[in-house]
Amino acid sequence: MSPLxxxxxxxxxxxxxxxxxxxxxxxxxxxxxDGTWLLGTREELVVVPPDGEVLRIGWERVExxxxxxxxxxxxxxxxxxxxxxxxxxxxxxxxxGRFLPLVRERVTASVLLQxxxxxxxxxGLLVVARRTPGRDGEVTWAVDYxxxxxxxxxxxRLVAGEALEAAAxxxxxxxxxx
Numbered sequence: 001m002s003p004l005x006x007x008x009x010x011x012x013x014x015x016x017x018x019x020x021x022x023x024x025x026x027x028x029x030x031x032x033x034d035g036t037w038l039l040g041t042r043e044e045l046v047v048v049p050p051d052g053e054v055l056r057i058g059w060e061r062v063e064x065x066x067x068x069x070x071x072x073x074x075x076x077x078x079x080x081x082x083x084x085x086x087x088x089x090x091x092x093x094x095x096x097g098r099f100l101p102l103v104r105e106r107v108t109a110s111v112l113l114q115x116x117x118x119x120x121x122x123x124g125l126l127v128v129a130r131r132t133p134g135r136d137g138e139v140t141w142a143v144d145y146x147x148x149x150x151x152x153x154x155x156x157r158l159v160a161g162e163a164l165e166a167a168a169x170x171x172x173x174x175x176x177x178x
Contacts, residue, residue, distance in 0.1 A: 057076065063078060067096055074096060129173075
């Protein structure tokens, strides 16, 4: 483990237990103002609210994660299928400490490949392949379309399909599995 993520304190044992983790699984953590604990492990972000169900988000499912220092807001947006609402989670966090660098590192580590492909002179799409960091396993694919592109347009579908096949070949993945 990088010294960047060396622990300076531990999440409370009862929080780790509620999250169904072992103490050593938590690489970094922070606590929201409402009492929600955010735990970062090698494989996922675990959200432990004071009351309610524990939420687990694999790093490969995090589309964006950002922290607004002025508003003390940490926001996570999940990947979603085209046309579906992307789940978003917002937490008030005054001092994220080492949690933010861990989030950045784990999300980045989940990206296996990103390719930008032009569809026309001014618009294109982004093909992204991701997998749980540090694991062999299923590769998940996403295509992010520029505003104004219709994924049902035959030309856009052709470009996206060719880009996915080329990316799969580059990773040695069977294109039929996409």
